Amino acid sequence: MTAQVITISSGKGGVGKTTAVANIAVALAMDGAKVVCIDGDIGLRNLDVVMGLENRIVYDLVDVIEGRCKLRQAMIRDKHYNELYLIPAAQTRDKSAVSPSDMTRLCNELRPEVDYVFIDSPAGIERGFRNAIAPADRVLVVTNPEVSAVRDADRVIGILEAEEKRSPALILNRLNPALVKQHDMLSAEDVLDLLGIQLIGIVPEDENVIVGSNRGVPVAQDSKSRAGQAFRNIAKRLKGEEVPFIDLEKQPGLWDRIQKMAGGRKA
Amino acid sequence: MNWFGQKRSAQSAKERLQLVLIHDRTDLTPAELDSLKDELIEVISRHVDIDASAVQIDVEHDGRSQRLIADIPLRSVTRRRAG
Numbered sequence: 406m407t408a409q410v411i412t413i414s415s416g417k418g419g420v421g422k423t424t425a426v427a428n429i430a431v432a433l434a435m436d437g438a439k440v441v442c443i444d445g446d447i448g449l450r451n452l453d454v455v456m457g458l459e460n461r462i463v464y465d466l467v468d469v470i471e472g473r474c475k476l477r478q479a480m481i482r483d484k485h486y487n488e489l490y491l492i493p494a495a496q497t498r499d500k501s502a503v504s505p506s507d508m509t510r511l512c513n514e515l516r517p518e519v520d521y522v523f524i525d526s527p528a529g530i531e532r533g534f535r536n537a538i539a540p541a542d543r544v545l546v547v548t549n550p551e552v553s554a555v556r557d558a559d560r561v562i563g564i565l566e567a568e569e570k571r572s573p574a575l576i577l578n579r580l581n582p583a584l585v586k587q588h589d590m591l592s593a594e595d596v597l598d599l600l601g602i603q604l605i606g607i608v609p610e611d612e613n614v615i616v617g618s619n620r621g622v623p624v625a626q627d628s629k630s631r632a633g634q635a636f637r638n639i640a641k642r643l644k645g646e647e648v649p650f651i652d653l654e655k656q657p658g659l660w661d662r663i664q665k666m667a668g669g670r671k672a
Numbered sequence: 673m674n675w676f677g678q679k680r681s682a683q684s685a686k687e688r689l690q691l692v693l694i695h696d697r698t699d700l701t702p703a704e705l706d707s708l709k710d711e712l713i714e715v716i717s718r719h720v721d722i723d724a725s726a727v728q729i730d731v732e733h734d735g736r737s738q739r740l741i742a743d744i745p746l747r748s749v750t751r752r753r754a755g
Contacts (some may be wrong), residue, residue, distance in 0.1 A: 552685050552692075559693050566736065588680035595686050599693060601735040 406439070410512045410522045411643070412541035414573075416557030418528030420549045421578040424614060425636070426525040427455045428625040432640035434489035435625070438520040441480060443511075444494035445537040446527035447502060453493045457484060457621020467495035470507045476514055485626070490519075500532040505539030512540035521643075530564060538565065544573040545605060550580055550591040559600055574605035576639065581610045582653040606639035608632050609653050694731045698738055705729060712742065721747040 413422050413429075423446075430440045443466060444452035453459040464479040469492065483489035495502065508524070515522050526537035538544060544565055548558035558575070565573050577593050584590035591599075593607050611632035617624035624633040625640075631651070638648045695701060700708075709729045716722055728743040 552689055555689055556692055556696065559696060562736070563697060585682070588682045591682050591685050591689075595682065599686065599689050601733070 406517060406520055408441075408512075408516045408519045408522045409542050409643075410516070410524065410540050411543045411545060412445075412524040412526055412537045413545045413547060413576075414526040414534060414537060414561055415528065415547040415554070416530060416561040417548075417554045420547050420554050421576075421608070421614075422528075422547050423451050423455050423525050424618065424623070425545070425547050425576055425578065425608075425639075426452060426523045427623040428633070428636035429640050429643070430489060430521070430523050431456075431483075431486065431623045432625040432637040433521055433643070434483065434486035435637075436640065436644075437488070438644075439488040439518070440521045440523065441490045441492060441515055441519050442523045442525065443492045445508075445524050445533060447494045447498055447500050447533060448496065449527065450494035450496045452491060452525050453481075454621060455618050456491055456623065458491050458493075459621075462493050465493045465495040466511075467498050467502045469511065470503055476511070485622075488519075500527070500536065503536050505536050508536045509540040530560060534561075538568065538570065541570065544570060545576055546573045546600075546602070547576045547578050548596065548600075549578055550585070550593075550596055555591070555596055555599055562600060562602055572602060574603045575600060576606045576608065577604070578608045579610045580607055580653060585653075604650075605642050606635055607650055607653065608635040608639075609651075690733075694733060694738065697733075698731055700731065705731070712744075716744060721749070723747055 413426050415422050426442055430442045434440050442452060444450050447467065453462060458481050461481045464474040466479065468474045469476050469479045479492050480490040481493065483491070512522055524537045524541065527533035546558050546561055548554045562573055575597070577596055580593060581590055585592045593604070597604055609631050611624065611630055613624045613627055613630040614632050617627065624630045625636045627633045635651060641648045709727060712729065713722065713724045713727055717724065723745045726745045730741045731738055732741050
């Protein structure tokens with residue numbers, strides 16, 4: 406096995422990075438992939454509660470990097486999927502405890518063992534973000550159809566371009582089709598036009614996401630949830646499958662155009 | 673437009689973002705763009721006769737690449753001679 410290292414980033418906080426990591430990882434694990442999630446937000450750990458694993462933490466990312474435990478000991482096995490693991494962030498340290506080369510070394514150690522490594526990047530564009538993108542083969546940028554989130558996503562995309570990383574793909578999270586229809590929310594087409602990158606998923610606003618995080622059970626496991634379906638589709642697209650985008654707005658024509666844009670834009 | 677002749681908010685969001693992103697990406701403020709325009713007019717006027725009031729300088733984007741577009745109308749020499 407040679408894992409693909411995928412970092413999920415956004416610039417702005419609160420747009421759904423952690424939710425996206427947990428759900429895409431769960432969706433891939435449901436399909437039989439071996440997946441490790443790393444919480445890169447040192448000092449503000451959250452991926453553990455979203456995945457429902459907060460009571461099982463013994464060692465964390467900084468313990469591995471500083472040699473206090475073996476990598477294996479810091480990998481917490483998921484309750485539902487045997488091949489899904491979490492390496493939690495340290496809660497009592499800060500981002501300077503980890504360097505970009507530490508992250509690269511850690512991921513290189515994981516690569517032969519698993520299919521996917523997901524890194525949940527902290528908000529911002531400082532050290533924690535740099536740590537998270539250093540080992541990435543691919544970066545997924547999460548944004549919401551909202552001015553501040555789109556602006557920050559553009560900054561992150563600009564930095565990734567400057568670092569000469571492979572062009573990132575966009576997850577448009579919390580789209581409200583009714584608001585888009587009444588022209589009071591940026592549409593997926595608007596956001597793609599502004600940011601000029603490839604689309605990998607549109608996740609509709611869905612109450613089940615909150616219910617899922619309340620219980621520590623990511624919504625990707627809920628077959629009826631629309632957001633869950635969207636995350637499962639993203640997982641399939643990561644594996645290279647062609648999955649049509651869900652028709653959220655039921656406006657013929659528009660979605661054909663979005664799918665065409667998603668197929669690849671000029672760099 | 674809605675009943676009150678107001679633009680719908682999604683349209684405002686898109687237009688405002690288009691301007692903000694151009695400045696974020698190029699590090700060029702509207703004031704700097706204006707002074708760039710004045711200097712361009714000055715330099716070009718030394719060589720050809722231009723209609724300074726109609727000069728337009730804009731940053732356009734195509735995907736993620738930006739370009740500076742200058743529209744500089746020239747005054748016709750023949751017309752001036754005839755006049």
